[in-house]
Amino acid sequence: MKASEAHYGGGVALLLFLFIFLPLLAVLVNVIFPGLFFGNVEWGGIGLIGEIFHRPLWRQSLLNSVTLALGAATLGTIIGGALATIRSRWSFGAARLLDITAWVLLIAPSFMIAQGWVLFASADGLVHSWLGWTWVTSFIFQPTGLVFVMALSKFPLAYLAILAATEWNIRQFGYAARLNGAGPFTVWRTVELPLAMPSFVAGWTLVFMDTVGDFGLPAALATVYRFPTLTYSIYSAIYQSPVRFDMAGVLAFYLVLILALAMALLMLTMRRSKYDFLNARAVKTVKEQPKHAWIYNVAIALFVCLSLGVPIGTSAIVSFMRHAGGGLRVENFTLDHYRQLFSYTAGDHRLLAFLEGMYHSLLVAAVAAVLSMVIGFVVAYVLAFTQSRMRPMLQLFSIISLAVPGVVLGIGYIFIWNQKWLEPLGLHLYGKPSLLVIAGIAGAIPYAVRVQLGAFGNLSGTILKAAAIQGASVFDRMRDIVLPLVRQSLLIAGLTSFGTSVFDLAMASMLKPPNFSLMPLVIDKAFEFSNYGYATAATVVSCASVVLIIMVVQAAGRWVFGRLDRQRQQEG
Template identity: 80%
Template sequence: MNTSEARYGGGVTLLLFVFIFLPLLAVLINVIFPGLFFGQIQSSSLGLIGEIFHRPLWKQSLLNSVTLALGTATFGTIIGGVLATIRARWNFAAARLLDMTAWVLLIAPSFMIAQGWVLFASADGLVHQWLGLTWVTSFIFQPAGLVFVMSLSKFPLAYLAIMAASEWNIRQFGYAARLNGAKPFTVWRTVELPLALPSYAAGWTLVFMDSIGDFGLPAALATVYKFPTLTYSIYSAIYQSPVRFDMAGVLAFYLVLILALAMTLLMVTLRKSRFDFLNARAVKLEKVKPRFAWIYNLSITVFLVVSLGIPIGTSAAVSLLKQAGGGLNAGNFTLDHYRELFAGQAGDHRLLGYLEGMYHSLAIAAAAALFSMLIGFVVAYMLTFTESRLKPLLQLFSIVSLAVPGVVLGIGYIFIWNQKWLEPLGLHLYGKPSLLVIAGIAGAIPYAVRVQLGAFGNLSSTMLKAAAIQGASVFERMRDIVLPMVRQSLLIAILASFGTSVFDLALASMLKPANYSLMPLVIDRAFEFSRYGYATAATVVSCGTVVLIIVLLQAVGRLVFRWLDGKKSR
């Protein structure tokens, strides 16, 4: 590796360390030395770690989070596994709809999905008022019901992981076993299950990590159901008076510890996996049309209506009703909530600023998407085309923020960037929008890197080596050779990063500057104040706006790429 590559590698490694790993490290240090980051150095407080088993709120938060995550991971993996198996083997009309719904649920902010379920299943919700099904309320607002709701929104993680493995035809191994006298159950137990087990373990782990770090569900439930979790209790500890950094630090420590154990389980499972069946004879499983295709279409459609239709449909319906419990009649329909939204007059001064919040959120997400794409481009280049000694660190840093919840990163940012000694240097970023941009970059980096690694993997290094021999610098090789060939992946990386940044409720809640409006906070605050019509109207407009922006940017990108290709061919 030459000096120029070393500079690029060192630069992006330092950025990832500051943006991602340093905040996490600060959280762990605060557990050992509480008050260190605020000039109140105390003796080691490792004894506080054991207090979680004696303090009721701390203990209940840990118990609730673990119960919810274990239940969701198990049930969500079962759902994802069944759907992935069906999708991989059979060809039916609703299959594409299933894929689209999985991606929508994967991208959709959890707090909006949870709010839809609250409006549907609460005591004065639509299912009670319109259908009279009172049992739904008692079912949903209890631990098993919360596992059910979260599983319906988290199953895509398991579905996509298992789907990738289920598409390969491994029946030849089963045929060999049958020829040697094995019965069908023995074939499944000794051949099919061991080969599929790593994908199920990966799916289970991904759902578990995403569930235990989720902030949206407890934030939405706080208005109607008391169910403290680690993430919400961490947030409450920071924003109560007096601030409880000791409590936040201990709970964050346990959250990080659980996530580290989950990631270790994932790595061990993958390391022990068998991939030798993916040899030159491996072929994709050929999908066939089932005999009773209508059963598959009907079953999948009903499932998708429940998993996506209920929360999204409920929010859309409530946004058009004067009173959610007023029933379906002409006199109860209204567009007033949308008028209030765009007029900036919600009848409550605490809800003003939606349009301003939308502008701020879109601008912050756009900046985070652009910078994360650039950083991801350099990281992907270093991982693919160099032999840098920093590659393990780049790989680690680019994955860590995918597993670490926003509330943990938020606390770390407060510890790091709220230091008085940074003020003369102009680096006291806490309370400034720039810190939200950095947080958005940290959250978007894993997506930007993974998207671009896929495109980089298809490129040959021969051209780059030839250009280097001719004296081309690293920047020139990136700009003139790699960039034109992976430009489509760069656009996808920007759009993926933009979509994941704009609705981040956890980081917006913890890092919001004073008197600074942000779109997720406006929606969450309106929901908290029981202004459901206003909140749902804001949800519909926000999601529609983001989807429209992504579609338009895709179209513009295709036109620009076509124009550039035409210009080169002249």
């Protein structure tokens, strides 16, 4: 039994090592030995690392990334904390709308959100042509405005982390403080906030890491505003002539260093925090009905319009406009962009580009989702039900994949899988769609593992131990006991992986094979050439298609699972 568990644990650990840790290690090694992966071994030492403080673009990229991440993390945590506190204490009609908004923003590709803000706030955008508010343009396209936009799109990470910590009622401590004369603010400052501090720090760290590794915002801003960040400068270093692997390696090193410091802060806070306030008298939080519920409903509705309605709504509206800056006039609205999207004429390859990009993106995402679902299932099983010595390593690899940005893994994939000596082995994967699948798996693994771990937490290990005593192998236990009980969460994990892989702009930009169209690149290219109508129409259609596919597959899965359950009941 132990040997079988070790085999499964070792197998998935090897896969995660190849998909996640080895590319990251290659990026870090390239800083010290530039050219190592291209047959030109040189000892660069650590002197190149200090060059970031002497080269203006490198230094500005670092400064912009840190400034944006610190500002967005702080403001996003304030927003997320305030909303989570309101959501956990009060019951009002718009509460569910807030939850939906948080999940939509969490899943939506950041470059699409950023493009919506660009179309809304640029000099010829909707807010200028419709309302004449020129101050919005000057506010958004400067560092403070970018912090504001990023905080509005990343706050769900803090909101969900803090909301999860409010499940249990700890107000008895507040009542004790009030009996000793403390006012409401003092109770919140001295009792409730310190107890909730780990969740606030966790939320702040998640927003910080997601912001500092974001590629979508700088990619969308590149058309209207110069704001170099570490991620975009890494991408530019790879795709400029001559290729600057030294620049990409150094910037990637600092990006990983920043993320490591953020993770260390989170771990330190967790270790120094007290978790022993929950005891046998703990009860679930019961939401109260506020006296003026309409105030909460109106405030949440306005916030949703700002955070979700502006970027998503702007893209949808522009897709029906002849000219984005043409104003709110009847003659400016049209269906031409959608007709162009689905019409074919000689010499016009936009339809073929759209269909080909959609097909390739859906196929790559589907394959990556299925494989990540299977790998995530095995990883979650090993973590939850075995004593394998590979458990710490599996946990580490899954966390690294969550923290390390796609552009860093993309560089690592180029270093590792672009070696000439791999060609006779058939493993020269750079420039092939299979590498996009591997990248999709690496990005989906942390979501697949955590979704399934949540379901595994409800299962008793006693059943598995009894089956093992009766001679059932590890595979039999996974197939016959665990799988039927968690198949719904397994389907959700696969759909989550699918949704997060379709519009991965960073990996698509860095690993795209020649003459291989992908949906994120089709949209980004149209946006880059100011073809906003086509770009937004393609965004609306592709996003609607992905949502429809997810809904259909989920409904089909429920029907199949229900039929299997009925058959099992009849046989029993």
